[in-house]
Amino acid sequence: MGPRTITTSRRMASNRIFLYGCFAATSIAILVLCVLMISIAVEGWSSVSWRFLDSFASRKAAQAGIKAPLMGSIWVCAICGLVAIPMGIGTAIYLEEFAKRSRVKRLIQLNISNLSGVPSIVYGILALAAFVRCFGLNTGDAPWSLGNPESLLFIQFPCGPSVLAGGLTLALVILPIMIIASQEAFRSVPQSLRQGALALGSTPWQVVWRVSLPAALPTIMTGSILAMSRAVGEAAPLLVIGGFLLVFQTPTNLMSDFTVLPLQIFNWAGRPQADFHKLAAAAIIVQLIALLVFNSIAIIIRQKLQRPLQS
Amino acid sequence: MMIPTTLRPPIDHAPPTSIDQRRPDEARLPAAAHPSAISMRGFNSWYGDHQVLHALDLEIATRQVCAFIGPSGCGKSTLLRWINRMNDTIPGARAAGTLSLHGIDLLDRSLDVVDLRRRVGMVFQKPNPFPKSIFDNVAFGPRLHRVYARTDLEELVEQSLRASALWDEVKDRLDSSALGLSGGQQQRLCIARAVAIGPEMLLMDEPCSALDPRSTASIEQLIRELRASYTIVIVTHNMQQASRVSDSTAFFYEGRLIESGATDLLFTNPKNRQTEDYVTGRFG
Amino acid sequence: MIAAAARTAAEIAQRGTPCSLLVRRRFEGSIRAVLWLLTCLSVVTTAAIIVVLAVETYRFFTAQGHPEISVWSFFSGTEWSPLLGAQPLFGVLPLVAGTLLVTTIAGVVALPMGLMTAVYLSEYAPPRRRVALKAALEVLAGVPTVVYGFFAVTFITPMLLQPLSSSFGTYSAMSAGIAVGIMILPIVCSLCEDALRAVPQSLRDGAYALGSTKFDVSAKVVVPAALSGIVAAFLLALTRAIGETMIVALAAGGLAHMTADPSSQVQTMTAYMVQIFLGDAPAAGIEYKSSYAVAFTLFLITFALTWIGAIVLRRYREEYE
Numbered sequence: 001m002g003p004r005t006i007t008t009s010r011r012m013a014s015n016r017i018f019l020y021g022c023f024a025a026t027s028i029a030i031l032v033l034c035v036l037m038i039s040i041a042v043e044g045w046s047s048v049s050w051r052f053l054d055s056f057a058s059r060k061a062a063q064a065g066i067k068a069p070l071m072g073s074i075w076v077c078a079i080c081g082l083v084a085i086p087m088g089i090g091t092a093i094y095l096e097e098f099a100k101r102s103r104v105k106r107l108i109q110l111n112i113s114n115l116s117g118v119p120s121i122v123y124g125i126l127a128l129a130a131f132v133r134c135f136g137l138n139t140g141d142a143p144w145s146l147g148n149p150e151s152l153l154f155i156q157f158p159c160g161p162s163v164l165a166g167g168l169t170l171a172l173v174i175l176p177i178m179i180i181a182s183q184e185a186f187r188s189v190p191q192s193l194r195q196g197a198l199a200l201g202s203t204p205w206q207v208v209w210r211v212s213l214p215a216a217l218p219t220i221m222t223g224s225i226l227a228m229s230r231a232v233g234e235a236a237p238l239l240v241i242g243g244f245l246l247v248f249q250t251p252t253n254l255m256s257d258f259t260v261l262p263l264q265i266f267n268w269a270g271r272p273q274a275d276f277h278k279l280a281a282a283a284i285i286v287q288l289i290a291l292l293v294f295n296s297i298a299i300i301i302r303q304k305l306q307r308p309l310q311s
Numbered sequence: 312m313m314i315p316t317t318l319r320p321p322i323d324h325a326p327p328t329s330i331d332q333r334r335p336d337e338a339r340l341p342a343a344a345h346p347s348a349i350s351m352r353g354f355n356s357w358y359g360d361h362q363v364l365h366a367l368d369l370e371i372a373t374r375q376v377c378a379f380i381g382p383s384g385c386g387k388s389t390l391l392r393w394i395n396r397m398n399d400t401i402p403g404a405r406a407a408g409t410l411s412l413h414g415i416d417l418l419d420r421s422l423d424v425v426d427l428r429r430r431v432g433m434v435f436q437k438p439n440p441f442p443k444s445i446f447d448n449v450a451f452g453p454r455l456h457r458v459y460a461r462t463d464l465e466e467l468v469e470q471s472l473r474a475s476a477l478w479d480e481v482k483d484r485l486d487s488s489a490l491g492l493s494g495g496q497q498q499r500l501c502i503a504r505a506v507a508i509g510p511e512m513l514l515m516d517e518p519c520s521a522l523d524p525r526s527t528a529s530i531e532q533l534i535r536e537l538r539a540s541y542t543i544v545i546v547t548h549n550m551q552q553a554s555r556v557s558d559s560t561a562f563f564y565e566g567r568l569i570e571s572g573a574t575d576l577l578f579t580n581p582k583n584r585q586t587e588d589y590v591t592g593r594f595g
Numbered sequence: 596m597i598a599a600a601a602r603t604a605a606e607i608a609q610r611g612t613p614c615s616l617l618v619r620r621r622f623e624g625s626i627r628a629v630l631w632l633l634t635c636l637s638v639v640t641t642a643a644i645i646v647v648l649a650v651e652t653y654r655f656f657t658a659q660g661h662p663e664i665s666v667w668s669f670f671s672g673t674e675w676s677p678l679l680g681a682q683p684l685f686g687v688l689p690l691v692a693g694t695l696l697v698t699t700i701a702g703v704v705a706l707p708m709g710l711m712t713a714v715y716l717s718e719y720a721p722p723r724r725r726v727a728l729k730a731a732l733e734v735l736a737g738v739p740t741v742v743y744g745f746f747a748v749t750f751i752t753p754m755l756l757q758p759l760s761s762s763f764g765t766y767s768a769m770s771a772g773i774a775v776g777i778m779i780l781p782i783v784c785s786l787c788e789d790a791l792r793a794v795p796q797s798l799r800d801g802a803y804a805l806g807s808t809k810f811d812v813s814a815k816v817v818v819p820a821a822l823s824g825i826v827a828a829f830l831l832a833l834t835r836a837i838g839e840t841m842i843v844a845l846a847a848g849g850l851a852h853m854t855a856d857p858s859s860q861v862q863t864m865t866a867y868m869v870q871i872f873l874g875d876a877p878a879a880g881i882e883y884k885s886s887y888a889v890a891f892t893l894f895l896i897t898f899a900l901t902w903i904g905a906i907v908l909r910r911y912r913e914e915y916e
Contacts, residue, residue, distance in 0.1 A: 011425070011455075015810040022719060025711035026728060029784070032777055033735050039750045040742070087633055094630035110905055112637050117831060117901030119838020121865050122644060122894050124872075125887070129647045172640060179637065203619055205626050226737070233739025236840035236865070240872045262741045262841070269745040269845055277749055284742050291737050299730060400803060402721075425806045433804035439797035442820045451815070452805040501801065508805055 040288070044281025052282055056248045057264070061275035066283050071250035072163070072258035073232060079167025079254075080174065080231045085224050087171070088178025089213075095179075096186035097208050116176035124240025127169035132241050134158035154253045161242035164254040169241055170231040177230060181223025185216035218301055225298040229291055235262035261287050348373040348512060348542040349394060354408035356389055358401070363389050366408070367568045369561055376534060376543045378557035378574065380550060381589070385563040387546045391514050393417065394544065395431040396424045412512070429456055432505030432541075433514040437521045438497035440489035440504075445472075445481050448489045448500055452508035467507060475503035476533050495526020502533065513537065515545040519552065531556050550590055554578050562586045648894055651887035658881050669888060675851040675862075677882040685885055687892055689851040693768070693861030694837055694893075697847060700772025700857060701779060701836040706829055709783025710818075716784070717791040718813045729785070736781035744845030747774035752846070762858040766848030769857035774842045779832040786831065790824025791817055823911035830904035834897045840865040864893045 055065025091112075099105045129135060134157050146155040159165040189212050197211045238260055246267075247259045261283055268280035349371035356364040363386045371377045379387035389398065396417065398404040410417045412431070429452075440448050449468045468485070472478040477499040481492070489500055498518060505513060515534070519527040534543060534556045547553050553560055554574055561571035562585075570577060570586040581587040656664060664685055672686015712732075716725050752770040756763040763769065794817050802816045818825070848860025849870060862870075871886040 011808055011811075015808040018810040018814065019719060022711045022715035025708045026715045026720075028708060029712050029735070029780055030728070030731055032780075033731055035750070036738070036742075036746055036777075039746070043749065087636070090630050090633040091637060094627075094634045098627055098630060099634075108634060108638060110902075111641050113905055114898060114901045115637060115641060117834045117838075117897055117904075118644065119834075119840065119865065119893060119897055121838065121840045121868055122648075122890055122897075125868075125890050126640070126644045126647055129651075130643060175640070176637070203623055205623050226733075229737045233737070233741070235739070235741050236869070239840075239869060242872070262739050265739075265745065266741050266841060266845065269741070269748060277745075280745055281749075284745060287739060287742070291739075292734065295730070295734055295737055298733075395804060397800065397804060400800070425808055427806075428804055429806035435797060435800060435804070437797055439795070439801040441798055441801065441816055451802070455805065455807055455811055455815075504801075504805065 037288070040281050040284050044278055044283075044285045047278045047282035048285055052279075053286070057246050061273065061279055064276075064279055066261065066264055066286065068247040068250055069259045069261045069264035069283070070286070072166075072247065073260040073262075075163045075251045075256075076166040076170060076238070076258060076260055077228060077232055079164060080170035081224070081228055083168060084171040084174050084178050084227070084231075088175055088224075088227075089182045089220060091175075091179045092182030092186055093208055093213070096183050097212060098204065112176050112179055116180060119236075120173045120234055121236040121240060123172045124169060124237030127165065127172060127237060128241045131159050131165040131168050132161055149253075149255075152253050154255055156255050159255070161257065162255045163251045163258045165241055166238055166258055166260070169237045170234055173234055173237055174227040174231050177227045178224065181227060182216070182220050185219035185223060186212055188219060189215040222298045222302050225294050225301070229294045232290065232294070233262055233287070235260070235266055238263060239266070346370075346372055348413060349544070350409075350411055352409040354390075354393075354406065354410050356386070356393060356398075356404070356406040358389075359403040363566050364406075365566045369568055369571055371542065371544060372559065373542050374538065374540070375558040376538050376545060376556055378553035378560045379544065379546045379563060380548075380553050380560060381563035381569075383548070386566040387561075387563045388516050390563075391433075391516055391544060391546050394512075394514055395428050395433055396422070397428075397433065399424060429508050430510055431512045431514060432508065432510035434498070434501050434505055434516065434518045436517045438494055438501050440492070440497050440500050442488065442490055444486045445489050445492070445500060446485040449503050449507050452504060456508055471503040471507035472500075474506050474537070475499045476529065476536075477503055493526070495522050495529060498522060498526065498530060499533065502530075502537075506537075510541065512542040512544070515543065517546050517548060520548065527552070550578075550592070562589060564589070644894065648887060648891040651884065652891045655881070655884035655888045658884060661881055664881075670892075673853055675867075677885055683881065685888075687864075687889060689853050690862060690864045690867055690889060691892070691896075692853045692855075693847070693851065694863040694865070696768045696855060696857065696861055697772045697775055697843055697863055698833055698836045700769060701775035702829075702833055704773055704776025705780045705783050705832060705836075709780050709828075709832070710787050710825065712780075712784045713787035713791055714813055714818070717788050718809065718817065729788075732781045732784055735777075736785070738778075739841075740778055740839060741841040741845070743774040743778045744771075744842040746777075747771055747842060747846035756858075760858065764848075764858075764860065766846060766860045767858050768847055768854075768861045771843045771845075771847035771861075772857065774846055775836050775839050778839065778842065779836050782835060783828055783832045786828030787821075787825050790821040790828060793824065794820045823907055826911075827904045827908045830900050830907070834900045834904070837900070838865065838893065838897050840869060844869040864889050868893075 052065045053070065054067055055063060056068050057066075058064040095105065095108065099108075137157075144157045146157075147153055155164065156162075159168075193211050193215060194207050197207045202210070247257050249256070251258050265280050265283045265287065268276040268283065271277075347370040349369070351367050351369050354364060354367040354369075355362065367390070379391065381387050389404075392398045393406055393410060394412070394417065398406070406418055408418075412427075416422070417427070441451060443451070446468055449471050450464055453464060453467055469478060469482075472481065477496060480496060481500075489497065492500060498521075502513075502518075519530050522530065531552060534545065537543060538558075545553075545557065557574045559572060560574045560577045562569045562577065562583075564585055570581060570583045577586065578590050581590060587593075656666060656669070658664065663682075669685055669687055671688070672684065673688050674684040674686050675689040677683045677685060716728060720728060747770045748765075751773050752763060752765065752767065755773075756767065756770055798816055798820060799812050802812045807815070843863045843866045847863060847866055849862050849866065850860040851862040851867065852859075854861065867889055868886045871883055
């Protein structure tokens with residue numbers, strides 16, 4: 001007689017233990033998320049008020065608010081989005097729709113995935129040299145300026161630690177993410193759609209503009225929102241370029257000083273007094289609400305707009 | 312004959328535990344006492360609300376090759392996947408009626424499907440070797456079930472590969488990846504993998520549909536040889552194939568069993584008009 | 596009827612004036628050129644990072660009045676005290692050790708848990724629960740890192756660590772490590788899940804048909820088949836942990852020393868850079884310049900890790916049709 005089979009009950013036991021283990025891991029992850037949200041809500045909820053949103057920073061915890069960082073975050077992220085999203089999509093279009101398979105393309109691809117792994121603080125150092133100081137090209141006393149200081153689009157070189165520099169810095173950080181997300185969107189467009197358009201006599205750009213881009217757009221939008229939510233939360237690179245921790249005005253043009261919510265949270269969280277921890281928690285609540293809104297929009301877009309392109 | 316010594320005929324095997332414990336007397340009966348390996352009475356099956364199989368009555372004889380034929384979507388693969396309960400992995404699949412293997416109720420909720428699948432091997436439409444070495448692919452099942460004494464594993468792998476007529480082609484590269492084999496070789500590897508756990512029955516779901524004619528011929532040859540040791544059920548689209556390899560044939564149409572019987576009779580003298588149209592190639 | 600309709604359609608189609616070949620070519624060509632320039636920008640970014648870091652690091656090593664600084668002493672020195680004492684010491688190893696300690700703790704927390712969560716999501720969870728859980732993980736992934744830093748300071752340290760042992764102070768490697776672990780958990784999880792789901796269903800079917808339990812299928816077929824993707828996910832997550840700044844700046848403390856004790860304070864490479872750029876040091880000073888050398892070290896480490904990850908993915912990926 002051949003050897004016996006291992007008792008099934010023992011294999012079933014290991015099967016069950018494994019399931020419980022995996023389930024426990026998942027539960028812990030969700031539990032952590034809940035604890036995080038609840039502990040912050042408990043700590044900060046009492047400090048969230050209209051006055052909190054509408055006041056500037058202060059040495060007295062009772063009078064401090066987040067008007068400047070809130071407006072700063074909006075300005076910086078708007079600039080970041082305006083720069084990074086079109087550039088990311090453009091690069092993705094070139095790589096997915098135009099570039100031939102070649103060594104060069106492979107290297108560029110590798111380079112982009114490497115860039116997405118570069119710590120954000122290192123981007124801060126690049127931005128400090130490139131935008132804030134413009135590589136020291138302007139050695140004169142006064143910065144070169146462009147436009148009227150009263151106008152919205154007033155620009156100086158070097159930019160200094162301004163809203164513009166901050167937005168461009170964040171654009172550097174999220175550009176690789178944006179490119180990779182858009183590339184995936186283009187890759188998921190079935191080749192048959194492109195061939196159909198080409199067979200009707202479309203030029204390559206017409207194929208992109210009328211077929212690939214519309215088909216890829218929902219995915220690109222989801223990717224953009226997720227990339228932007230990363231930008232909203234970034235603090236390290238802005239800290240390096242000298243985003244001010246105490247600002248008592250809201251930005252008025254591209255050259256205004258600024259601070260952003262995560263920097264303000266960092267400032268308050270780093271202080272020993274419990275009162276300021278409460279303020280930090282309140283600011284985090286504002287930040288997380290914004291984040292949840294972002295994420296919900298992404299989920300809605302994904303579910304409503306993503307029709308299947310092939311049966 | 313290609314029946315390897317270590318692969319004893321299925322009945323000689325130590326009968327698997329759980330099924331065995333519930334019906335000890337039946338499981339130990341010699342094959343001859345059970346001319347039918349599979350028998351079904353009034354068997355129905357659904358995916359969700361959609362009924363795919365209607366009131367089937369069918370017997371499948373032991374140590375014979377039975378072919379399921381019929382146009383796409385007629386439910387023959389579904390039926391096949393009930394025999395080893397692979398349908399359990401599909402949400403919404405359910406069945407009613409009687410379906411038994413050597414008298415064991417296959418629709419019993421408490422049936423140990425893991426053990427059932429050890430006794431009923433399956434080969435899929437597309438070859439699906441694991442991304443492991445050739446040796447590890449064949450040894451995968453035996454290692455799961457420990458159906459070997461430790462020193463026998465190499466022998467078992469060799470005999471299984473011989474049984475699937477692949478040994479001579481791969482004996483020098485057992486450690487290389489199975490994904491490097493050709494399609495036909497991969498499919499024969501999958502057969503070896505199924506044979507290695509010592510099943511009493513093999514289910515084949517269009518095993519040649521992804522293969523070129525030469526590989527198909529070698530698989531068909533193999534099926535004819537394996538018949539001596541196993542009960543084989545093969546689903547096929549190819550009528551010539553059914554007539555070449557099978558002893559009996561069942562023709563399905565739109566979820567119903569239209570006709571079944573000895574293959575030569577069914578192909579030369581069908582009783583039913585639909586069967587005749589199908590086997591002569593007038594529709595389907 | 597049909598013939599008439601076809602003739603009419605053909606006539607209408609002839610009426611427009613097609614764009615001339617030349618105009619079309621110019622237009623297409625200029626768009627291509629613009630897109631090509633955009634693509635080059637990513638290469639320029641990498642080059643610019645390397646040049647800026649290299650130039651500033653060179654300035655640090657050749658700084659006037661500091662003959663004690665050399666490449667060798669920087670990379671092999673075990674003491675880092677740029678701001679204290681008459682004689683500043685620049686040996687980067689304590690910062691690297693601090694980074695490694697925090698990253699190791701984060702890895703121990705996040706990698707096994709992330710992989711198991713991914714297995715649950717991909718192999719076990721019913722579809723609707725899977726969607727809900729993935730949305731929750733997406734939220735976790737979007738939480739700004741400074742929030743995790745705050746969580747470490749106000750929850751992990753006082754509520755978890757200090758009740759366990761009195762050796763934990765306000766700042767510790769453990770606290771920061773756990774927070775970084777929570778931060779990288781969703782990354783590990785979603786990348787591993789992608790890798791697991793890329794394994795074709797036919798392999799699972801094959802394994803089930805051989806009498807595998809779900810555990811056998813997951814642990815012996817699916818996970819090994821997805822191994823390259825899992826390893827790449829781990830490397831990417833560890834890269835993020837190494838480069839994480841705000842959590843360690845808030846929770847790890849500011850003491851640069853060589854230690855493996857998780858309850859002690861440590862300073863990581865990123866935390867040192869924050870300390871300098873927050874304005875503890877004058878911009879012309881040697882301490883300020885040293886932060887560039889630290890940044891270059893950090894860049895090289897993370898660049899190497901991502902590079903290895905990309906190679907693992909490409910070389911060891913199993914190709915399925």
